[in-house]
Amino acid sequence: MSETNVDAGLSAQRQQFREFVSSLLDAYEQMPMENRKYAITVLAPTVLMFVLGVVGAITLPLPVLVRIPIFLLGLLMLVGGVLYPRLLVEEQRRGLENQLHLVITHLTVLSTTNIDRVAVFRQLGREEEYGELAVEMRRITELVDTWNQSLDDALQRRARAVPSRELGDFLDRLAYSLNAGQHLDDFLLGEQRTIIEKYITVYEGALGNLEVMKDLYLSMILSMTFAIINAIVLPILTGTDATMTIAAVIVLFVFVQLGFYYVIKTMSPYDPLWYHQADYRTKIDRQIDIALYGSVGLSAVFVGVLGLGVAGWTSIGQTVQRVMLDTPVPLLIATPLTPLAIPGLVARHHENHVKERDEEYPGFIRALGASESAKQSTTRAVLETLREKDFGVLSREIDRLYVRLNMRVGPDKSWFFFTAETSSYLIQKFSEMYLVGRQMGGEPKQLGELISDNMNEVLKLRRQRQQATVTLIGVLYGITASASFAFFIGLEVVEILATFSSSMNLAQFEFGQLIYAGVYDIPVIEYLLSLIILFNALLSALMIRMVDGGHKVNAYLHFVVLVWIGSGSAVVTSSLAGGLISV
Structure with missing residues (x-):
């Protein structure tokens, strides 16, 4: 029975492999570039890079932890070159289904x-x-x-x-x-429920895959954290170049995070919250732009001041230099980046209003369609009474829509400003559908009910997505704090051993050297570990932004918070370990 199950499993794996190879060959056939040209311009260089990576990993006189990233870099380029046509087809498929x-x-x-x-x-x-x-x-x-x-x-x-x-x-x-x-309309009206159910299945499946990737990401980052700790501690026992070893493992860490970022980007359902009119900058857009440019400028000023401090130029630079000597490196990196949180806070404030408008819109569009059908009247006449009802934060935009229609502004232009000021992607798309449907003779009540039902289903899925995002944020924040603690506790252990070696003068004993404290350049390693915190914060913020589907500048807020979590954990760890040494 067990042999039968094993044979069935192997047969299924062979079938999956054959299907994958067949889909890869089909992708090469669908590629816009000729296969011969692609082989010469892309595949040949990637094969050469892979061979060089293998040769380098075997022949270079480097530690094993340094050779592994060299080999993996060549392998990554080869696999990327071979699978790129398949990735193009997959990108097209997602574009069709999103x-x-x-x-x-x-x-x-x-x-x-x-x-x-x-x-x-x-x-x-x-x-x-x-x-x-x-x-x-x-x-x-x-x-x-x-x-x-x-x-x-x-x-x-x-x-x-x-x-x-x-x-x-x-x-x-x-x-x-x-x-x-x-008839086309009969078929499509009958298909609505089926299409929505399939969309719900795909959307929930994507959220489920993100949950799996979150657990896998947690496991991989913990493994890479352990590898970096080994790279920090082992050179003191083996005498290998600590800086090169740590840098090589950091490169491997970067590749792992980039891979997970790409996978999460691929799996995240396409459901943007914001809509930006290319021809019209709203007050919200201008506020976010002002906050963004101002925060970037302020961060640049802080970086310039730190640059003066590093160089020791002018009296300001000399004063800053004295302060920098007493300030931990993680704080020196985190402080200039802090103003970047400002545009994220501004966008988050407006984003909450956009979500509230989305919640109110289905009731508004259903009431508008039903009233137009019942009164057999224009949108302007219906809005005259409908705008008196309370639609929450959407009431202001509804009132302005009525004012524009009442001032004889064209319906196209009036709805254009309405959707722009709501800043909502769904409101823009569904309002455009309603407007075009009305202009071409559609039944208002039917249009309103159709749009309202579809949007309500999307809003239910967005609530599930919000829960998945909150969970992901908690995981990434926790990983950042624990990884930073592990990195710097490893560095402090090395410093303790180096101090112990110096105080005991172990070189005088005849049994040989046990601790190689001289292979460490502690300030450089501290900078490298701070760069890990910075890079981890950047990719984690981009992951959150990808899963959340909100405004792009939200990533700035999460980036700053993650940098401060990592930096704060590093400083606290160093301080506690330093206190133990002094005791």
Whole structure:
């Protein structure tokens, strides 16, 4: 029975390997660059770098901990060169699936209007914000307009060609239904629940994968922390170059974190919170820009003052230099970066309002659609009474929308300013759908209910994402504090042993040297460990930003907090260890 299970497992692994190789070969066929040219310009140099890495790792007279990163660097370049076409196809697949639910909702809204069904796809093809999906819509209409194919034939052709299984299945079902004589709007209205359920499954699956990656990341960082501690402590017993050994392990640590950052970026569901109009800078945008430029300028001033202190130029520099001599290195690194938290705090304040507007919008758009259908009136007339209701933080934008419509500003322009001032990605997309649907003769009540139901489902998923983000933040903050403690406790142990060696004068004994204190350059190693804290804070902040889906400057806030957590842990560790030595 056990042998049968083993054989079945091996057979499944072989099948998975064959499928992977087949998908890799297909990716090479779909690549825009010719395979011969790609082999010469990309694969050949990566193979050469791998060979050089292997030769260097074998022949160079370096410690093992230094040779390993050299070999891994060559291996990484080779694997990256071989798998790059597959990564391109995967990127295209994610581009097709990231906004599929929005595109199908948009398609459904347009299908309920009075325009031709091919014009529905043509309209979606003009929406550049949909990226790969807009390109796919244009390919479908090109098959119809240029090659005189029927819409169902064009859909079937593209269903077989797209790298996304979900999009392919949807196009195939749509083609079959249209060929059978079903109306486009009937099919799409019936598909809404199915598409939303699939989107929920994919979204929750991505969050589940992030939970797994969080645990794996925790294990790997703890392992790399142990490796760095070994790199700090072992040279005092072996006599190898401590600085080179520690630097090599730090490079390996950097590669591990970069790999996890890429994986988390790939797995995170695409669901941006903010929307920025390219042609209009809102008050919120200007406030964030002012805070960002001001904080960067202030940090640059602090760095300049520290530079004067290092060089000892001018009386200010000499004063700063005296202060720097008594200040731990981690604090010297963290202090100039502190102003960068300001734009993050400003963005977080406005981001909370954006989230509140998103929560109020489904009720607003449903009430607007129902009122327009019941009164058979324009949006302006309905808003005259609707704006008196309390929609929380969204009430201000609704009131300004009414004022603009009442002043005879065009509907397109009025809704443009409305969506820009809300700064919400979902409000912008769904408001555009509602506006276009109304202009093309759609039923307001149906449009409002359709948009409201879809947005409510997305908001439920966002709450789950927020919980996953909070958990990730706690893990990354905790890892930063514990890793920093481990790094600097290892350094303090080395200093204790070096002090013990000097005080006991072990070299006078005949049994040989036991402790190689001379291989350490403590100030340089302290700088290297501080750089680890800095780099870890940077990538951890970017991971949080990627999972959170909020404003980009939120990463600045987390970066500063993580730097201070790591630096504070380092300083406290050094102080406590120094107190033990003195005792």
